[in-house]
Structure formats: C-alpha cells, structure tokens
Amino acid sequence: MTAVLTDEKIPNNVNLGGDKRLQRALEAWQPHFIDWWKAMGPLGWQERDIYLRTAVSVETDGWAHFDYVKMPDYRWGIFLEPKQDGRTHGFGDHYGQPVWDEVPGEFRNLLRRLIVTQGDTEPASVEQQRNLGATAPSLYDLRNLFQVNVEEGRHLWAMVYLLHTYFGRDGREEAEELLARRSGDADKPRILGAFNEPTSHWLSFFMFTMFTDRDGKYQLSALAESGFDPLARTCRFMLTEEAHHMFVGETGVQRVVKRACELTKQDGSGDPRKLGGIDLPTIQKYLNLWYSLSLDLFGGEVSSNAADAFAAGIKGRYKEDRYDEHKLVGSHVAMDVLDGGKIVHKDIPMRNALNEVLRTEYIKDCQRGVDRWNKTIKDEGVDFELRLPSNKFHRQIGMWAGLGVTPGGEQLTVSSFVARRGEWLPNDADERYIKSLMQPVYEPGKMASWIAPPAKGINGLPNEFVYVRL
Ligand SMILES: [Fe+2]
Numbered sequence: 001m002t003a004v005l006t007d008e009k010i011p012n013n014v015n016l017g018g019d020k021r022l023q024r025a026l027e028a029w030q031p032h033f034i035d036w037w038k039a040m041g042p043l044g045w046q047e048r049d050i051y052l053r054t055a056v057s058v059e060t061d062g063w064a065h066f067d068y069v070k071m072p073d074y075r076w077g078i079f080l081e082p083k084q085d086g087r088t089h090g091f092g093d094h095y096g097q098p099v100w101d102e103v104p105g106e107f108r109n110l111l112r113r114l115i116v117t118q119g120d121t122e123p124a125s126v127e128q129q130r131n132l133g134a135t136a137p138s139l140y141d142l143r144n145l146f147q148v149n150v151e152e153g154r155h156l157w158a159m160v161y162l163l164h165t166y167f168g169r170d171g172r173e174e175a176e177e178l179l180a181r182r183s184g185d186a187d188k189p190r191i192l193g194a195f196n197e198p199t200s201h202w203l204s205f206f207m208f209t210m211f212t213d214r215d216g217k218y219q220l221s222a223l224a225e226s227g228f229d230p231l232a233r234t235c236r237f238m239l240t241e242e243a244h245h246m247f248v249g250e251t252g253v254q255r256v257v258k259r260a261c262e263l264t265k266q267d268g269s270g271d272p273r274k275l276g277g278i279d280l281p282t283i284q285k286y287l288n289l290w291y292s293l294s295l296d297l298f299g300g301e302v303s304s305n306a307a308d309a310f311a312a313g314i315k316g317r318y319k320e321d322r323y324d325e326h327k328l329v330g331s332h333v334a335m336d337v338l339d340g341g342k343i344v345h346k347d348i349p350m351r352n353a354l355n356e357v358l359r360t361e362y363i364k365d366c367q368r369g370v371d372r373w374n375k376t377i378k379d380e381g382v383d384f385e386l387r388l389p390s391n392k393f394h395r396q397i398g399m400w401a402g403l404g405v406t407p408g409g410e411q412l413t414v415s416s417f418v419a420r421r422g423e424w425l426p427n428d429a430d431e432r433y434i435k436s437l438m439q440p441v442y443e444p445g446k447m448a449s450w451i452a453p454p455a456k457g458i459n460g461l462p463n464e465f466v467y468v469r470l
C-alpha cells in the first residue's frame with residue numbers, strides 16, 4: 001500500500017504529491033476549510049490544547065496518534081483503505097464485473113448527489129454542536145465533543161477529495177458549496193432535515209451521536225459496498241472513526257440513565273429533578289425525538305432512487321456479503337405500506353424497498369443499545385423501561401409523514417396527536433429544564449450533577465486526566 005505522508009500540507013495515503021493539479025486544487029480549498037472551521041467550529045476553544053486522536057494511517061493496529069493539539073492545527077488528512085486487487089461488483093446489474101476506478105458517465109449525477117449528501121452532513125453536525133463547549137459536564141466529555149467534531153471535519157475532507165478527484169469543475173463547485181451552506185439557515189440550509197435541528201444541549205448531543213451518527217454508520221456501510229471503488233475505500237476508513245462517535249452517544253446516554261436511577265432512589269419522592277438530575281420519562285422523550293428524526297434520514301420506504309443506486313452498483317445493503325442473492329431481480333419483500341389511508345402489509349419489489357431494508361438493520365442496532373440502557377436501569381433496581389417508538393411515530397419523510405401515530409403505533413387523528421405531542425416529545429418546559437442543568441464542569445475528574453462518570457478514561461488514561469487544558 002501507499003505510505004502515509006504526514007509531513008505534507010495535507011496528510012494522505014493516496015499519493016497526492018503524484019498529481020500536482022489535484023494537490024494544488026485541494027491546497028487551495030484547505031484555507032477555505034480552515035476559515036469555515038474557525039467561523040463555524042467549536043466556539044471559544046480554538047486556542048486551547050485538546051487531547052485528540054489523529055488518524056495517521058489505515059493500519060488496524062496503530063492507525064491513530066493521541067496528543068495535545070489546538071484544533072485549527074489538527075492534521076485533517078485523506079485516508080483510503082488499500083485497494084484490493086481483483087475486487088468485483090458485489091451487487092446490482094454489474095454483479096461479478098470488475099469495480100470502477102473512474103466514474104462511469106451514466107452514473108455521474110447519481111454518484112455526485114450521494115457524495116454531496118453524505119458530505120453535507122459532516123460539517124452540518126459540527127455547526128449544530130458549536131456552542132456545546134460552553135456547558136460541558138466534564139473535561140472528558142468536552143474532549144469527546146471536540147474529537148467527534150474534528151473527525152466530522154475529516155469526513156468532509158474525505159468527500160471533498162472524491163469531488164475534486166473525480167468530478168472536475170462540478171466537483172470543485174460542490175466542495176465550495178459544502179462550506180457555504182449552514183445548519184438551520186433559512187436561505188442556505190443543510191440538505192437533510194435532522195442536520196438543521198439545533199443540538200442545543202448535551203442530552204441532545206448524546207442522543208444525536210447515538211442515533212444520528214448511527215444513521216451515518218449505515219449509510220457509510222451501504223456506500224462501502226460500492227462498485228465505485230474509491231468511494232468504497234473512503235467509506236470503509238470513515239467507519240473506523242464513526243465507531244467512536246456512537247460510543248460517545250451510547251455511553252453518554254447510559255451515564256445519564258445511570259445517574260437518573262441513582263437520584264430517583266435518593267430522592268424521597270422518587271423525582272431526580274429535585275436533585276439536579278434528568279428523569280427517565282424525559283430521557284424517553286429525547287430518545288423519541290432523535291430516533292424519529294434519524295429514521296427520516298433513510299428516505300422513503302418505497303424508493304426508485306434506492307432501486308437505481310442498487311442497480312447501478314453504487315449503494316448496496318449493510319454487509320452485502322451476508323446475503324446469498326445480490327441482484328434482487330424479481331424478488332419481493334413484505335412490508336407495511338399506506339393504502340387508502342390504512343396501514344396494510346404488502347409485497348414490494350425488493351430493489352424499491354432497500355431504504356426500508358437498511359432502516360430495519362439500523363433499528364435492530366438501535367434496539368441493542370436501548371437493551372443495554374435497560375440493563376443499567378435494571379441493575380440499579382429501578383422499575384422503568386426505555387423503548388424505541390414505532391417507526392411510524394413523528395415521521396416527516398416517507399409514507400408515515402404527518403400521520404399522527406403514537407409511540408406505541410396507534411394511529412390518531414392529526415389534531416389529537418398534536419394535542420398530545422408534549423407527552424411524547426420534549427415540550428418547552430422540558431427543554432427549559434434541561435438547559436437549566438447545563439452548567440460547565442471543568443475541574444479534572446469532576447462530573448455535572450445529572451451524569452455518572454465514565455467507566456474508564458480515553459486511551460487508557462484516568463478520568464482525572466486533563467483532557468482539555470484551560
Ligand atoms: Fe461523519
């Protein structure tokens with residue numbers, strides 16, 4: 001494989017120096033990225049030393065280097081998994097044929113759209129999270145926030161590399177646009193809905209990294225199967241970093257849940273809010289919110305775009321090689337669909353159902369996380385169970401959008417749903433309460449009242465380690 005060149009302006013393992021035109025183009029984009037980072041990245045922390053992990057290769061052992069770094073000096077690099085000789089299309093109409101190293105003309109627009117949509121989510125989440133540093137519950141969490149942020153920045157680099165390398169002038173223009181859109185902006189919003197929602201406090205941050213970053217895992221996994229080989233190799237390495245983001249989310253929520261249980265037992269009336277904690281029913285509401293927003297990211301239940309991308313060999317299924325059949329011509333799957341306002345079970349051509357197939361894998365993965373949270377609650381001896389709501393609850397994209405389905409799956413009239421919405425989703429009072437708890441704790445090893453300490457520190461270091469130098 002190509003050696004990693006970390007002393008270049010842009011660290012990379014793609015022999016960037018061997019393509020001077022591309023190198024110059026990316027070096028011209030780099031200061032625009034840094035300007036964006038300084039304007040829209042973590043507010044108020046740019047000059048601090050943060051103990052961060054930096055990708056320096058794609059070797060499974062030792063791909064990361066840990067040290068203090070000021071975020072604007074972070075070494076954002078371009079890393080692709082090594083090319084596998086003789087790799088062939090693993091699915092779709094070109095199944096068994098050699099994969100592509102260049103973009104086939106007929107699929108250029110489709111590929112560009114997928115890459116831009118994925119790329120847009122990366123800076124969007126950094127923008128959504130930019131104010132959180134002011135209210136971190138501990139230095140450990142503060143560092144994890146910044147770790148996630150710089151890696152989302154690197155994921156943007158990964159997509160911009162593809163745009164610059166394979167899409168000519170269009171690609172360069174798209175790369176500029178990726179720095180011009182702004183999360184939540186009325187005129188220039190980010191492309192996908194969940195990436196325009198504010199992540200205004202740490203409970204939402206943990207839910208976001210649990211549920212929304214996990215959508216990222218499934219999208220990247222489907223693109224990691226791609227017959228456009230550079231995309232597959234890029235996404236494979238991104239998944240390595242993504243695992244940590246979901247770890248931050250799952251263990252973050254788990255620690256809030258644990259603290260909720262401890263305080264429920266401590267307070268005579270069983271109300272953790274009296275002791276500065278977050279109660280389990282409120283945690284459930286934020287779970288409902290971020291899970292349903294994240295389900296939307298998979299797109300429509302029945303989708304010709306999904307069918308086209310699969311047929312073209314561009315976007316596959318999660319772990320395609322677990323399946324026996326990879327062309328899916330003439331095969332069907334039974335799923336819930338809306339027919340004359342009623343929910344019915346019906347056979348749908350498999351290729352058109354692939355968004356739903358991917359979403360179903362995602363739901364199973366989310367359930368495993370929720371099971372672990374419930375184990376924490378049980379171990380604490382508290383009688384409560386967290387649940388994933390119905391996949392038809394609070395949807396804004398696809399067949400179930402605006403239907404008025406309860407978390408339990410019951411279909412209400414839209415007006416009765418709206419009247420009861422605050423029972424299931426965070427209401428203004430919940431949001432005010434959670435925000436009132438968000439007071440920064442910057443003393444090494446100390447935690448805010450509403451969260452339990454982590455089981456262990458980062459990179460084998462103790463919880464008391466100074467993860468961020470103030
Ligand atoms: Fe990412």
Ligand SMILES: [Fe+2]
Pocket residue numbers: 152213216242245
């Ligand atoms: Fe992520």
